[in-house]
Amino acid sequence: MKAPWLLFAPVWLLLQGCQVPLQPYRLQHPAIAIAPSSQNGPSIVPVKTGQDCVAAATPICLAFLEIDDMGEFWGKGELDTALSVIRRANRDPGADPVVLTFVHGWKNNAAPDNSNVAGFQVALQDIYARLQGKRPVIGIYIGWRGNLIRPTWPVAQQFSYYNREAAATRIPGASLSSALTQIAARTHENPRALAIFIGHSFGGLLLERAISEATASEIAQATVYRQQAAALPAGSPEAAEKLILAKAASDARADLVIFINPAGAATEAKPMFDFLVNNSYRYQPYRADASATESGAITADRPLIVSLTSTGDLATKVAVPIGHALPLLGFKAAGSFRDLGPSGHYELSCFDPHEPHPHWDLKTKKDGAVPQSSFYMNTAPHMQVLQSHLMLKAVGATRMQVASTGETITIHNPQAIAQCNRDLFNAENLNIVSTFRLADTQACFAIQERPHRCNGTPYWMMEIDPDVVPDHSTIFTQRFIQFLMDTFFTTPEGTPMQRINPHLF
């Protein structure tokens, strides 16, 4: 009878040896100082970590929040520390901090030797340098057990896909959602401070699940309070109270949420997309107030959520559909998906405020509609029907190439590419939102509103060129940060983004 147990013991030992233990890494030092990069030497110097972020003069801080496999925080102290770091930065007179919260993906965690931790640290240094050292930069790294199998077992690691996808789906809950709300609200104690959430890979899935409900609820609350205030006599205490409540709701969400190479199915994004479409929401944070449209204020539509994916990302383009193929059969067998046509009534509602008739529906395959199962089999930014923008790259003196389709567009004025000038592009009716140059090659890129798009909401989705992000994991690069800063942290007129009027209209 002992023989089976004797056989089982080595297998159990082997499995234990493969696994990354469930453990926190940062309880003793939940916030560390990051040295700014050297001004004279190379742009980035090796980071000296380990020093606690306690001095008010520390311009770059990195705090950690660690969450276990069941969605519970390892210790309340980490969140308290992160919130106190933000408050301290807000108290610094004249400083408007930028608070970046990052959720890592599969095969990563918060361990000191983790490549995402190192990458996020140098990214914070780079962002601080790009802001010319004028704004404190606070990073909050949300660590979870993305890495189940040790890297010394690379093949076995691949088979943890379903397990870690389930964890990323399970973890979001009251603990994480409330922490993110507190981070945003604490950041906005300073009205000019910016709260940015970033999720990568399964971290994108995790973040989307954590914020979607709360964000939709906050937007709805703020809208209702503003409508109530507008219906009351102007300047009355009741109206003022409603506006305070609306502001509190707006302050409780991030100014921008970025998903990069998100590995969640598009079904995760669809409810938020529908919510924004059905309520015709637009986001114009640079406009001083609702009546300022005629006074020449900037009324450009900006994103509240951005979902980006590289065309060179094999993981989300190929591995996700393969991974979802088996569960798809189960869903199909259970009849869980709605189909196009009269049987399923599955239509896609579209909204583009720049069209003469901003609302319409896609009903048939010919229109571009796809069945519900397609949303499960693809990630949102890889779906053409959901893409709001296109990335164009200069591939010649008069030619721009579309990243997602490979098509080329002829530009008639060569100065447009030579100067990388948005206005010159737009003189050719291209609807370019912004332009940027890569830091090293100086190649010109442009972000264009997708022609005939269904998605004109503040939930931007697009595929990006592999010259900017080459694959699934390489995201801590100057090229990618340059793109983010020039596209999302700068006004269309080229001035740094300020938080003027963060509510949706």
Next chain:
Amino acid sequence: MRVLRRLVLLALLGAAAACAPAQAIPISISETVLVCPGAFPTDLTQTDCRYTPRQRTLDFLTGFVTDQAGLGAVVYGLGAQIIQSPPEWKRTWYGYGQRVGVRYTQAVGKGTAQYISGFLLNDDPRFLAYRDDPGVILRRQQAVKDLPAGSRALDQMTHDGWRRFGHAWFDVVTVRRSTGSGDGRRIPAISRFAGEFAGAYAGYPWYPARENSFANAGQRAAGAFGTAVLSSFWTEYHVEVTNILGALFHRNQATPAAGANP
């Protein structure tokens, strides 16, 4: 006073420039570009390009003791089992064991020879795509700077398919000396060739006597060399391959253009 006037003028010009709508984005040319072999340009985590002894040892162990090494032997062994190579080994479990064993031994032999010779030569065997090569990035910078008058240079760079193909081959047969800046001198890929031949000869004790000729060992080395060629071509063409594979999974997706706003 003149200095003051100039300062005021400069301040006014600066303010006007800041308020101007959507200006041209100036070009900033840098003389040096750092790209580490195996990495992506401007990767912030790559500050030291050296192929360190630790990294070399880790890569060696990956092909030696991890499940990846075992899986390689099992899969290639299965291929050999299907075509019954060598024919002296029957299509039995014992024959399959022989095929897996010889492949694992070859992998260990290859890795050991590559590790030792690479260590002695201080080379860096990691591949780099043509478009990420520092020389190509500097050429691209210059081509952009010359726009719009010198438009031919940038146009030509989009038709450099043969250069890419050649670069992929060149990366297979040469390696760089390992340096902090990643621009080490190119030398023949001695460690790679040594590894392939050592792997081929490591099978001697396993293979039937008929297989142990120089010609057969050379054939095995050439076959193993194919994996290095594939790696280099994957580095060069992974975006195109990903697009082709992606198209297979994303077919039947109509563009919304058809159902555009009426």
